[in-house]
Amino acid sequence: MAVKIVPKDEMVNAIGTKFEPGDWIEVTQGRINTFADCTEDHQFIHVDEEAAKNTPFGTTIAHGFLTLSLLSKMVEGNGVVPENTVMGLNYGFDKVRFLAPVASGKRVRCHSEVLNVDRKDDNRFLIKQGVSVEIEGEDTPALVAEWLSMVITG
Numbered sequence: 001m002a003v004k005i006v007p008k009d010e011m012v013n014a015i016g017t018k019f020e021p022g023d024w025i026e027v028t029q030g031r032i033n034t035f036a037d038c039t040e041d042h043q044f045i046h047v048d049e050e051a052a053k054n055t056p057f058g059t060t061i062a063h064g065f066l067t068l069s070l071l072s073k074m075v076e077g078n079g080v081v082p083e084n085t086v087m088g089l090n091y092g093f094d095k096v097r098f099l100a101p102v103a104s105g106k107r108v109r110c111h112s113e114v115l116n117v118d119r120k121d122d123n124r125f126l127i128k129q130g131v132s133v134e135i136e137g138e139d140t141p142a143l144v145a146e147w148l149s150m151v152i153t154g
Contacts, residue, residue, distance in 0.1 A: 004080045008153065011125055014080035017114045022074045024107040024136060027062045032104055035066040049104075061101035067108065067133055067142050068096065074110035074133070082125055084153045091126060091148035100140040107136040115146060125151045 006014065029049065036042045044051045045061055052060040072090075081088070102108055116128040127149045133142040 002077060005083050005085070006080060008082040008084075008119075008122075008125075011080070011082050011117045011119065014114045014117055014127075017080055019075070019078040019112050021109045021111050021134065022076065022078065024109050025070055025073060026107050027066070027070075027102050027104065029060060029104045032060060032062050032066065035063055035069075039063070039065065057101055057103060060104040062104070064098040064143065067098075067102050068145070070108065071110060071131060071133070071145075071147065074108070075112055075129070075131070078112060080114060080127075081151055082153050086152050086154045089150045089152070091150045094128065094146040094148060096143065096145040098143050100135060100138060100142050102135055102142045106138075108133050108142055109136075110134070120150075123153045125153075127151055 004014075032046055036047050041063060045055060045057070046063055047060065049060055052058070111132045111134060113130045114127065115130045118126040118128075120126055129147045129149070130144070131147050132144045135142050
C-alpha cells in the first residue's frame with residue numbers, strides 16, 4: 001500500500017484506480033462497547049451478549065456507524081493525491097448502504113476505487129471513492145459507500 005503523488009493536471013487520470021485491500025481489522029466486543037459508550041447507543045444487539053444470542057444473528061453485532069468510522073483506518077496508506085498536498089478533509093458521502101451485520105469477533109477490510117476527481121480550483125480537488133467493506137469469510141459486504149474527500153494543495 002502506498003499513496004501515489006501525481007501532478008495536479010494529471011489527477012483526472014486517477015479515475016478508475018483500484019487499490020489493494022487494506023489490512024484486516026478485528027471488530028472485538030471491546031471495540032463495540034467503546035463505540036457504544038462514545039455514541040451513547042447501547043442497544044442490546046450491540047452490547048448485551050446474552051440477549052443477542054436470542055436474535056437471528058446469534059451474537060452481538062457492530063454498529064453500522066462503527067464500521068463506517070473504521071474506513072479512515074482501513075484506507076490508510078492508499079490513495080492518489082496531487083503534488084504539494086497540504087491536507088485532506090472528509091467531505092461526506094453521496095451514498096452509504098449497510099448490507100450485512102459485522103458480528104463481534106469478525107475481521108473487516110476495505111476495497112476502494114477512485115470514482116471521480118473534480119478540480120474545484122487551483123488548490124482544491126473533490127475526490128470520490130467507491131468503498132466496500134469486506135467481512136472475512138462472508139460473501140456480502142458490511143457496507144458500500146461513495147466517500148467524498150476534499151484535498152487541498154499549497
